[in-house]
Amino acid sequence: MKIMICEDNIVIAMSIEMLLEDSGFESAGIVTTRTACLQECDANRPDMVLVDLDLADGPTGVALVRDLHARGIPSIIVSGQTSVIDLSGSPAVAVLEKPFHDAALIALLEQSLPA
């Protein structure tokens, strides 16, 4: 299962990448903007994208989740702003609030990915 990480804090992104690898998932790379994420997804389609709401090109995460949904790529929102941004209409398959435990992310991925 290839998972792309869209997160502009490189320390957080790297730790998620290592956590994924340690848990048997494959990283499809780290991207820091909505534009780069969509380009990467078009070039090398992942099975899932983890999306932070606030990215290097601004608060573009919510729109990115919609773009990904339109391409048929599922996403999980991983953000510290989940309680202050209205995500009720978002097509994200799950929402994980930062900071999070390793096990919480892995459990969400296991539930969300097709068997």
Added chain:
Amino acid sequence: MSDPPHADTLPHTGKDLPPLLVITPRGMDANILSKAIREIGFPLETIRSTDEIPEGTMEEFGSLIIAQESLSEESLEKFSTRLGRQDDWSEMPVILLAGERSGAIALREAVRAQFTRARLVVLSRPLSWVEFQTAVQSSMSNRLRQYQVRDHLRMERLLRRELNHRVKNLITTVQSIARLTRRTTGTGKDSYDDFLERLDALNNVHGMLMQMDTVGVRCDELFQELLRPYMDGDKLQLHTEPVNLFPAAAHSLGLCLYELVTNAVKYGALSHPVGTVVVDFRTDGDTAWFRWKETVPFTLTQPETMGYGSRFIGASLASVFGSPANVAYEQDGLLVEGSGPRDTVICPPEDSVGPTVHFR
């Protein structure tokens, strides 16, 4: 009696003034009141009854001027409910014009209980032109002070949200450093020291970014500040342009530099008396590029496994430039290079960047 102050004397620009809402069933009364209000420079709208007040919290209106005959018992009750739905900061100024027969005091006593969220002034008819204008002016000044309170409350809420977001991100970053350190160096004392060193790096970079302009971070200042402790003689040469980096790019580059220099002190060029490091950050047309080249007087061997440091350096430069970085263990010393489009790393000049905070 002197003339009442004109709207222009209030501390704001005329075009931003909220309109008064004049509520009277009689067109002729509306005309006379409008004339008195316009004479002192305030915008206004007229309606025939309180039932016609547009839906919402009435935030957009500066004051209400209500003729007693526009209020039936039923509409009085409805209007009282509307007053109760105002935002916390709002206490709508209301000038109530008593009928010639009822008298101002009797009317005030009659509506006081229903106008609990209003700043009520009751005037008797026949009205004094100047007294009416003074009441309007006073109500509008009061409303503008309420708007100031509203703006402060909104700003505070915005700042609290931002602070909460930053704290959560910071905790997640510290958690991530712990996770990465445990993954790459285990759980012993070295691992603990590595963790603390990385926290220091995070703190230093954060402190530096806070001191600098939030719109853009001067690249040459950031590099000099971070590398100053290691600039002993000619061992470390720095060539950077005075360009403004985007804050996210500055953050990642800062942490990357910290990792590079720590690594050089422990194992690379700065661990040896004759080793040197040359650091470049330059632009070339539409491209920005970074280069870190160490020269060591011994033969460098590539580590068997890629540790936190090398991975971090590669990943952070890739995130800054949007394309993979080159991390090469050359025989004469480490070489790290990254490059990408200038406008993803470097801010446009400050005067072309608009404000990022807006008020309604």
